[in-house]
Amino acid sequence: MLLPWALLLSLLAQHAVFASPPTKRFYDSHHYYVLEHDPSTGVSLTDVARVLGVQVVEQAGELVNHWLVRVEKPESDLSPRGEIFDRVLDTYNRLRSDKRRSNAVASSVRYLARQTLRQRAKRAPPPIGPPPEWTSQAVADRLGIQDPLFTQQWHLVNDEQPEHCMNATGVWEMGLTGKGIISSLVDDGLDYTSEDLKDNFDADDSYDFNDHEPLPTPKLSDDHHGTRCAGQVAAGKNNACGVGLAYDSKVAGVRILSGPISDVDEAASLNYGFQNVSIYSCSWGPPDNGKSMEGPGYLIKKAVVNGISNGRAGKGSIYVFASGNGAAHGDQCNFDGYTNSIYSVTVSAVDHKGLHPYYSEPCAANMIVAYSSGSGKSITTTDKGQNACASTHGGTSAAAPNAVGVFALALEARPDLTWRDIQHLCVLNARRINEDDPDWEATALPDRSYSYKYGFGVLDAYRYIQAAIDWQLVKPQVWFHTKTIQLEGGVMPEFEEYSGGQFIGEGGVSSTMSITQEMVTENNLEKLEHINVKVWIQHGKRGDVEVELMSPTGIKSILAGKRTGDNANTGYPGWTFMSVKHWGENPVGDWTIKVSDQSSATHNGSFLGWNMVFWGSAIDPSKATLYEVPHDDADTVLPPPDAPHPSPTMSAATSTKQYAKPTAHLPGDHGDAPGENTNVTFPGQEDTTVPSASPSPTSSSTPTADEGWFSDMSNLLKSQAWFFGAVGAVAIFGIAAGIYFWRRRILPLRNYSTLPEGDVLPMSSVRSGRLNGGGRTKELYDAFGEVSEDDDDDADEQTRLRVGYPDEPRGRPSQYRDDPEVGAPSRAGGAASPDEGSPSDGSWEHAS
Ligand SMILES: *[C@@H]1O[C@H](CO)[C@@H](O)[C@H](O)[C@H]1NC(C)=O
Ligand SMILES: *[C@@H]1O[C@H](CO)[C@@H](O)[C@H](O)[C@H]1NC(C)=O
Ligand SMILES: *[C@@H]1O[C@H](CO)[C@@H](O)[C@H](O)[C@H]1NC(C)=O
Ligand SMILES: *[C@@H]1O[C@H](CO)[C@@H](O)[C@H](O)[C@H]1NC(C)=O
8 A cells, every 4th residue: 555655645746846836047147958858768867967067957848858957157158269159059069979989868868959038029919099198088187178078079089099080189288279260160050159169159250141140040950060060170178068179269150051042142151251260161062962063153253262362361261171971972072163172171081990981072172181970980079059069970071170170270370371371281291091092192292192082191280280380381373274175176155055076985085285394484383283174075974974184294183983873964064173183293294184984875975175274383473463263154165265364263064953852861880881991982994894905096186276285196095094994984073063063054043033032031031932042052061961861761872873863954943851751850940969860850960
């Protein structure tokens, strides 16, 4: 019995030895080695250790027959000959190489290696929060912000994705909070009784153009859009909701979206208080349904140019426009004459993860993006009501006011910035986002790339204001209007009347114009900023047309992409596109436009003519003059009369319809469509039936007499390939826009003069007569506020788009959200709870 006990005890003892924790290492004083010992050779570990002169420490972890051994560090690791020398390894190597006496010790050691200390890099996940001093709570504590919802305002401090916010807190800490700056919210009502807004409300510069009253009181159940946008800009630092980006700035409210409005009132609204107001925040526009092409009428264009030239004591009003929410319909902001204007800072959206939300419209007129709803999070801001907060605000409607807030901060630091300085600072300081997005393309400016989705990138308040502080003001604006190229005698004297033009066959039609250094110098143009391209295109289906422009240095602007839902047959009667993608380029050389279509058997068309305007800074400031809007009639006929002034940026065109449906809710999480950030906006040839490799039909456009300075047409052949993809899309876009505007121009009298009681009636009575004239306002509102209701109802976009309004007679009565099928119950109902989001009332906030 004793024997088993002894055995057991010895096993236990051994086990205890192995289970003991590792002994402490002394790397400072010892060299450590791992030695693999083969006991089967008959040489004991003790003998090996003795021969090598090492001390056995313990088994190497759980590796059987592997031993940690050590020696005291010698005084020097160098041999007498000055080489790095390890006595243990040297001994081992000598034993192994001793062929004469095949060494038993050496053969019992299978492995011997010195241990060195290495630092392993942690594979820790990247930090998910901001550094401790930049959490929303820390910022609130430091700045004494007590607003209860501040920590939910991720667009101000994003605790989960710290880089994705407007980044204004550092600006606040510089003492800049918008003091002395007034922004005007041209919108629906603005609740000036709100605890969050009343101290920052500027009544003097406010007005209600819907009901013609001094104050923009919200009255309709859904009159909360303006209040929410205002809160983003100037919600006070107090105990209500959150704060605005410029929380010590002032906001005025100009109410135009709560009912019908005439051009004269819309024009007045965009100049209201324009000596005191710096920035006009406009989160509205023509319908975002992918079928309309519409822009401001003559009076409105004049008002905007007036604001640019004379507002803010000549420094120019700053117009900030939301790009639109129609991307899911294939809509593009170049079909909207407001966002398409050189005078607007056009703002698209990115969400709290920095992703492109499915609704945000791309186009070559996009200047920047700002944060808004998407990927499950929306904007938290003030709401209508004494102490009401909204947490479902979003869409490009909410992106624009975030840019307004940043500009208000910049203007406090630099009140002398002109409207163009504001734009230059955007172009040069926007932060690139979603690096992998295939839309990014290089521009002529160093380190500046451009994306149809993101413009030059996201507006970062800190970067923007830092740059603004040292900014040197740009020289005055000049422009250079090219002659008009008529293709094969193309003429369009009146809407829907045309003759000549080059048939758009497979491969599209290209046309090139050459710009010489003399033209540039003669026109006093030093550095290029915006460009306009005006096109006359006749087509059986506007949505099939694509238009693309290639600059002399090979920078391409896709001006119009295919719009599946746009069935208008009215073409592009002098529609003006705008691109900011050529900012900073040298305009000298050949500019080539390509117009193509889908080569459909049923719809065809022809390209009649085009021209360009180059806008930029003056070589000689003393020779710069102020731009004047040409009379409307001169704007869209081909050939244009020899007007003393270039065609206006906001080209008039008629719309194919006057349809505005109530907007619907965006999906609860505001969407996170797969592929949004990995797909190019304009897939080009993939979308056309024309193989890109096929030789393009020669741009056989015959230059007319007045285009003698045109470049040799043979150049066109060279550029065929790039044309295929984009031209079709651009042309469609342009055609749609042209038609839209053209009709608008023709229709106004019909639309507005038929109001039953005439102009002198209070607008409230007009509301009930909205079948005649009411469409306009709602259209504008819906366009930018949210995705329209039918977006939601029809899961299938194709179905939705097939409901073809474009070809309906002009002046079709507009539908508003109070239409029965839309289900908005009461116009005068109480305030909608911000979060309840019933389809009938709160739909705006979901995307707006
Ligand atoms: C945001 O602002 C801080 C200063 O407050 C600045 O250091 C940082 O670079 C900015 N963030 C980005 C992404 O530019
Ligand atoms: C605009 O500002 C001027 C001077 O700064 C002031 O006299 C005027 O009353 C202001 N007008 C309005 C409408 O606020
Ligand atoms: C263009 O379309 C019209 C109307 O569909 C048709 O009559 C005409 O033959 C077409 N032209 C060509 C060249 O396909
Ligand atoms: C992105 O492209 C892929 C492949 O072309 C397509 O299947 C997908 O639907 C696209 N996604 C979006 C959002 O367009």
